Amino acid sequence: MSVELSIQNLTAGYGAQIVLRNLSLDVESGTLTALIGPNGHGKSTLLRAISGLVTIAAGQILLAGTRIDRYRPDAIVARGIVHVPQGxxxxxxxxxxxxxxxxxYLPAxxxxxxxxxxxxxxLLPKLRDRQQQTASTLSGGERRMVGIGRGLMTSGRILMLDEPSLGLxxxxxxxxxxxxxxxxxxxxxxxxxxENAVRAADIADEIHLLDHGGIAWGGTGAELSGRPELLETYLGA
Structure with missing residues (x-):
């Protein structure tokens, strides 16, 4: 496998409020990478930084070797990174x-x-039956599936999902x-x-634990399962 997305020494946040600090992470092509950690420690902000939605103070983000952190969000989507936000x-x-x-909406x-x-x-057969139904009348799970489906419609090469199971x-x-x-x-x-480390461990090829805007630990699901002190310290599990 090859590295498809490389985040190098990234410092980013919202104006003067820095959330991510000198964070580095590589994502290999064709893998599922899970980001876990306490609330408010940078997981969603990292996705927003990759999408071009927050201010990057230092570092760089490369997609297949091409730097994209100076691109507008629509240009990043056109390059193949799709962000399905929380909710x-x-x-x-x-x-x-x-x-x-x-x-x-993009021409391609x-x-x-x-x-x-x-x-x-x-992939989501229930949506075929619901396609003429207005979104406001759907259940929470159905709305979440529409959000994922809309992301898949872009033909992106990387799909970023921010807590797709939240509140369900x-x-x-x-x-x-x-x-x-x-x-x-x-x-x-x-x-x-x-946020559910057990779920992440079951499905992910790689897991990275974020704490105070940086990577505190990285490894496989099996390795995380063998480190109960990490779960207790960072996630209260």
Whole structure:
């Protein structure tokens, strides 16, 4: 495998408020990388920095060897990095189909819209039945699936998911993680923010623990399971 995304000595935040401090991380192509750690320690901010949504004070981000940290967010999406943010952030008065089609607004994705729709409906069959239903009438799990589906419509090479299971019932979380696991097994590169370390350990190829804006630990799920002191210290588990 090759490194697809490389984050080097990154310092970033919101104006004068620095959140990430000298953080370095490599993500290999075709893997699922999970980011875990306490609330407020930089997991979501890291995804936003990769997407070009927060101020980068130092360091650089490279996609397949090309520096992208100076690009606008729309240009980063065009390069193939897709960010599915925390919550669903759907257009509530639009139908499921209309929300999905919003993910194919770029010319390259628009040309493949029918193909991508079929792929989304195959992966998330419930959305095929709901495609003419307005987003505001969906359940929480269905809205989350529409958010993931809209991200897949962009034809991106890297899919970043920010806590896709947040606030959902356990049975719906199982369904969401079946989808994430299918994406992983398909060879897509996935970056997953998750507070549930056990869930992350079950599914991820690599896990990185963020603490106070830096990487406190990195390894595999099996290695994390063998370090209960990490779970207790950082996650209270």
């Amino acid at each position: 669903d952030l759907l257009f509530p008065d639009m139908t499921v189909l209309e929300n999905l089609r919003m993910g194919s 994705a628009a040309r493949l819209e029918r193909q991508r729709l079929e792929e989304v409906f195959t 019932a356990p049975i719906i979380i199982d369904q969401i993680y079946e989808v994430v696991d299918t994406l992983r097994r398909s060879g897509r590169t996935v970056i997953l923010v998750e």
